[in-house]
Amino acid sequence: MDWDKLRIFHAVADAGSLTHAGDVLHLSQSAVSRQVRALEESLNTTLFHRHARGLILTEQGELLFEATRAMSKRLDSAAARIRDSEEEVFGELRVTTTTGFGSLWLAPRLPALYEKFPDLKIDLMLEERVLDLPMREADVAIRMKEPSQADLIRKRLMSVRMLLYASPEYLARYGTPESIEDINTHRLICQNPTSAQVGAGANLVQHLMTYDIRSTLTVNNYFGVLQAVINHLGIGVLPDYLMQDFPNLVRVLPDVQSVEVPVFLAYPEEMRQSKRIAAFRDFVQDEIITYRKRMKDQALS
Structure with missing residues (x-):
């Protein structure tokens, strides 16, 4: 199978357009089209459905594209290893x-x-x-x-653990909970238990939610949780690696924590x-x- 034709086919399949593939390859649209037709003839199959809005891979085209995509990644890996044979890090x-x-x-x-x-x-x-x-x-x-x-x-x-933190300003205004039962009088800031996160964090949040908390703010990442906490909105469930960079945060309920991650x-x-x-x-x-x-x-x- 002609490597050059496979390279051109991969570019067309990736771009979904003869014109865009030609721009990437620095070839004319007609030259790209000829190479694709020649590849189809050599394989005795149709690789693309031609539509006004572009090209769509046929089932056979999908199989070939999967193979060329794997080849491309392996070639990238080989090129990276060759570059890494140099002495400098770049x-x-x-x-x-x-x-x-x-x-x-x-x-x-x-x-x-x-x-x-x-x-x-x-x-x-x-x-x-x-x-x-x-x-x-x-x-x-x-x-x-x-x-x-x-x-x-x-x-x-x-290893990290998920702990409870609040700002000094929030605690000065609303008080510091003395026991886990007191958490229901505060606003809890956390990731939604159903969002993608480590299981230890989700389990801690699910446990805290059993205390009938009156107000919550859920965010889909810890960056958002942190922003809410440092702006005095409530008590947040956050990873312990934040303490070094945010030493002003106050750990709340030291006995409440997730398992190690x-x-x-x-x-x-x-x-x-x-x-x-x-x-x-x-x-x-x-x-x-x-x-x-x-x-x-x-x-x-």
């Missing part, structure tokens, strides 16, 4: 983690990484969905549970020699050592 690094951890813990610490490696280009993908690392949806992941996918290198980084860093086995991943991994580990030391110092002070 190029794109796609990092995936949760919205809360990525926005509240990781992103504020990235200036130190860029200062050391100014030629890095980090694509930070914050979402609760678990991306497929072996299929190259991302290069490295920080996850709130041990990854189950095969062919991954895993390293446990730390393990935090893992993972990347594909085939990226073991990647200098970009090694630089990122070492940076995160160093930041966690610093974080733990500061938390210990805060606890002793």
Whole structure:
């Protein structure tokens, strides 16, 4: 099968248009069309349904596109490994983690990484969905549970718990609850138990909701919960890693907490020699050592 024709087919299938694919490939629309027709003739099948609004893959086209998509990801991986054979740390690094951890813990610490490696280009993908690392949806992941996918290198980084926090201003106005039963006289700010989140956080929220709380604010990520808490709206369920960067928050009901949530860093086995991943991994580990030391110092002070 002609590799060049497959490359052109993949671009057309990805763009859904001969014209757009031609722009990407720097070819004329007629040249792209000829190559697609030649590929269809060599396979003795129709790969696209032609419509006024564009091209739609046939069933056979979908099968071929799935294959070329996998090939493209493998080629990207090979190119990344070749680039990583250089001595310098540079190029794109796609990092995936949760919205809360990525926005509240990781992103504020990235200036130190860029200062050391100014030629890095980090694509930070914050979402609760678990991306497929072996299929190259991302290069490295920080996850709130041990990854189950095969062919991954895993390293446990730390553990977090979900705790209750409020601002001093809120507590001065509404009082500090002395027992968990008092929580029903306060506004609870948390993630909706049905939204995508770690099970430990959802379980804690479900438990708190059994106390007939009079007023709630639910948000679909911890960044929103934090913003509501620091603006004195109520008592929030938040991860304990926030305490270092928001020392003015007051922990409420110290006996109320979730079970531990393990935090893992993972990347594909085939990226073991990647200098970009090694630089990122070492940076995160160093930041966690610093974080733990500061938390210990805060606890002793």
